[in-house]
Amino acid sequence: MKKLKILVALLCFVWLFPGYGQAAANIKIYLDGSQVSLSSGASAELISNKVMIPIRVVSEKLGYSVGWEQKTKTVTIIQDKKVIKMVVGKKTATVDGSNISLDTAPIIKKGTTLVPIRFIAEAMGMKVSWNNQTKSVYLESQNSGSGGETIQPPAAGSESDLTQVNGISFSDSKLMIATSGGAVPSAFAMTSPNRVVVDIPHSEFSSLFEGTQALDLTKSTAGQIIVDGYPGVEKVRYALFSESPSTIRVVVDLSKAMTYKLSTTSAGLITVTFNTSGGETTPTPTVKKTVVIDAGHGDQDPGAIGVTGKREKDFNLSLALKIQQLLKKESAINVIMTRDDDNFLKLSERVSLANKAKADLFLSIHANSGPAAATGSETYYNRTNSKSLASTVHKYMVQAAGLKDRGVKTGNFAVIRDTTMPAILLEVGFLSNKNDEAALFNETFQNRVAEGVVKGMKEYLNVK
Ligand SMILES: [Zn+2]
Known part of the structure; x- marks a missing residue:
């Protein structure tokens, strides 16, 4: 794969799924009353008395947009307008730019990055409780999203009526674009080479995005993510595609044709899910x-x-x-x-x-x-x-x-x-x-x- 040289560190999303299921397979996680199934080798662990979960679970089961920067060992978790950043081994995290100290730092264990579930859930506005007897974590979302406790990101969205793009990540089969909402994105496939293009009209990169994600400083409007762990998907490129009207274009480069599905939540999370039928194996391309x-x-x-x-x-x-x-x-x-x-x-x-x-x-x-x-x-x-x-x-x-x-x-x-x-x-x-x-x-x-x-x-x- 040809790697374009960019000045800023490439965000590299590496998801490794080692099967260390037995270690603490008895820890259960409940989200709003229903048990979250932790399948395919992803298990929660008790480390220094804190429940730690693989970052993969954060994106797959809690639905947050998760980024992993290999070079600096930084985890970025984005939901709506909220951005959490944590660094492996560091007990200081940032939530929307403010420093918060952690009881337990994220760690890498057998190739998987584990993060403290309580901290993340609470930062995202959930109520968290722990039943030590049954070794169960209970997460309760406070619902009706725009509650008074929502911390607004520093500058993002304040002076502009454009949709703010706060973060882009690729995890498993999903491209996730966190925005301030209101955009009606469109997606289309192109061939030679195979790629899927997502256009977000009336949008711009937020100051939050610039702080959390790689932008090419020479142009300050473009960057890319090398995808390493989902067969068929090579990389994600993003750029301010047009200035008037201001449009952000995100391109997913594929090594073969794949089906995809675009969806947008009312909170502004744009998701493009690629052919999921294959599970761990190579996804089936839709060739005739x-x-x-x-x-x-x-x-x-x-x-x-x-x-x-x-x-x-x-x-x-x-x-x-x-x-x-x-x-x-x-x-x-x-x-x-x-x-x-x-x-x-x-x-x-x-x-x-x-x-x-x-x-x-x-x-x-x-x-x-x-x-x-x-x-x-x-x-x-x-x-x-x-x-x-x-x-x-x-x-x-x-x-x-x-x-x-x-x-x-x-x-x-x-x-x-x-x-x-x-x-x-x-x-x-x-x-x-x-x-x-x-x-x-x-x-x-x-x-x-x-x-x-x-x-x-x-x-x-x-x-x-
Ligand atoms: Zn015959």
Whole structure:
């Protein structure tokens, strides 16, 4: 990653989650009556008789905007217009610029920064109590936010009607921008390179922001945060994007496309949450799944000929086109046809088309031929990576077709053998069977089977 040189120390948000759960897993935290679940390796600890919690919990569970500056070991916690700063090992904290002494200094233990929960909660205006028997901390928010006790930040917001931006941080999957409120931010995604842009109209950096966060002194309007601990997110850049109208732009640089959700609280906390489905693992980017539909045979190659002379290639194409129409309605699926008319492709051409497209799924459509009595639907796969696709689609196809279930089988067909992605071949029914043949060339039957096959593919691809 290319690190831009800026004069002021970079704010570096490093969240390490070591699993030291057993140490004091018995300390419980209640927020307004409900227990706060401290999952995934984050636990509270008793240190010098004070309950200390990982800074991660402060942002995730208490909802404050938390910044961590690696270089100076400084924790910044922002809520509404209030800013708390603490330094690891130092018993003096600042609340909105005023010095307050601490009983217990923040410490780093096994890579995690722990901060005293009582101090933070009280500074944020909460009532705090401790039950020593049950080892429980009770936090009670005093509600109706703008109570008389709120300490106003020194200069911020006093002479300006612009929204004040007091702090920016990135924690886990969330970009958090603490403002004085009233702004209607907008967010949009851009590509090459992937990034999400948040514009805050009629806003400016508050004097508080300048005191707590890195601004490039040469321009005094820009800075950045290197994000180190959330896969896919590289850094956050922020700047006064335009002076008239005064607009702050925050850009989150991504290493891949990600979904995001913008929300704003009435207190002015702007949050952009990035794809959260992945948890600790890499988040799933919202890239389209590519599906190749292969109508077997074509042109001079009719495939099987039915009892009444109907040709397999026509059934294959007709069903394939119906599946294509259904897949076109799926925004998460990109469909590629090996043929969409009475054209002929060699088997190797069908294979290389799918492989080159790096398709996620290959589905070949055929109809069977055999003894006159043979009837029913079967699904073939060749490689083991295709077995679950085969059984999923087969289940829906059989249900939709209503013919005999002949099961999922392995077969050595080139299109499902030489492709690299999960690939299956459907033999929907027997053209050599009078009843099957009639069904295969029935519009309603074809529509039903197309729907079933699409349902199966969607289930397999986990497309909702
Ligand atoms: Zn065939």
